[in-house]
Amino acid sequence: MQSDHLSVTFAALADPTRRAILARLARGEASVTELAKPFDLSLPGVSKHLKVLQRAGLITQSRSAQWRPCRLEAARLKDAADWVGEYRRFWDESFQRLDDVLQDLIKKERTDESKGDRHDA
Amino acid sequence: MQSDHLSVTFAALADPTRRAILARLARGEASVTELAKPFDLSLPGVSKHLKVLQRAGLITQSRSAQWRPCRLEAARLKDAADWVGEYRRFWDESFQRLDDVLQDLIKKERTDESKGDRHDA
Numbered sequence: 624m625q626s627d628h629l630s631v632t633f634a635a636l637a638d639p640t641r642r643a644i645l646a647r648l649a650r651g652e653a654s655v656t657e658l659a660k661p662f663d664l665s666l667p668g669v670s671k672h673l674k675v676l677q678r679a680g681l682i683t684q685s686r687s688a689q690w691r692p693c694r695l696e697a698a699r700l701k702d703a704a705d706w707v708g709e710y711r712r713f714w715d716e717s718f719q720r721l722d723d724v725l726q727d728l729i730k731k732e733r734t735d736e737s738k739g740d741r742h743d744a
Numbered sequence: 745m746q747s748d749h750l751s752v753t754f755a756a757l758a759d760p761t762r763r764a765i766l767a768r769l770a771r772g773e774a775s776v777t778e779l780a781k782p783f784d785l786s787l788p789g790v791s792k793h794l795k796v797l798q799r800a801g802l803i804t805q806s807r808s809a810q811w812r813p814c815r816l817e818a819a820r821l822k823d824a825a826d827w828v829g830e831y832r833r834f835w836d837e838s839f840q841r842l843d844d845v846l847q848d849l850i851k852k853e854r855t856d857e858s859k860g861d862r863h864d865a
Binding site: 627629630631632633634636637638639642645646649695697698700701703704706707708709710711713714715 | 748750751752753754755757758759760763766767770816818819821822824825827828829830831832834835836
C-alpha cells in the first residue's frame with residue numbers, strides 16, 4: 624500500500640544519522656565500515672540504522688562484491704518528494720503563478736480544440 | 745536545530761491518518777469534530793494526532809474563534825520538501841539536463857565576465 628510505503632519512508636527519514644548516511648551515499652557507494660566512521664558509531668550501531676533504511680527501500684546492499692557496498696535507492700525518496708510537493712502551492716508563490724499560466728494554457732487549448740471540432744463537423 | 749525540526753516533521757508525517765488530516769486542512773480550516781468525522785476516530789483519538797502535528801509545527805489551532813479551527817502551516821513542509829529535493833537528481837533526468845544547462849550558462853557568464861575584466865584593465 625502506497626500509504627504504508629510512505630509511512631515507513633518518513634519514519635526512516637526521522638533520524639539525523641540516517642539522513643546523514645543517505646547524504647553520504649548520495650556521493651557514491653560505501654561499505655558499512657566507511658559509513659560507521661564519520662558518525663563515531665559501532666558497527667552494530669550503524670547496522671541497525673542501515674536495516675531501517677533497507678527495510679524502507681531507501682538503500683540496497685550489494686551481495687556480490689566482497690566489501691558489500693551500500694547504495695542509495697531514489698524511488699522511495701521520489702514518492703516522499705511527490706507527496707510533500709503536493710503542498711508546494713502553500714509556500715511557493717512563483718509555483719502558483721506558473722500553475723496559473725499552465726491552467727490558462729490548458730483552457731486555451733481546450734477552447735481551440737472545441738472550435739476545431741465544430742469546424743470539422 | 746534544523747535536524748531536530750526535520751526529524752520531528754518526518755516522524756509526524758509517518759502516519760497515514762496524520763497525512764490525511766493535512767490533506768483535509770489543505771482544502772481549508774476545520775474544527776476537531778470535522779476532522780474526526782471522516783476517519784471514524786474518537787475525539788481523543790484525533791486530538792492525539794493533532795497534538796503530534798502541532799508539536800511538529802505542521803498545523804496551528806486558533807484560540808480566538810469559538811470552534812477553534814485547525815489550519816495547515818506550510819513552513820515545515822517546505823523544509824521537508826527542500827531536504828528531499830536535494831536528491832532529485834537521482835530520479836529526475838530532465839532536472840539533471842536543466843542543471844547541466846544552468847551550469848553551462850554559469851560557466852559562460854564567468855568566462856564573459858573575466859574577458860570583460862581583462863578588457864577593462
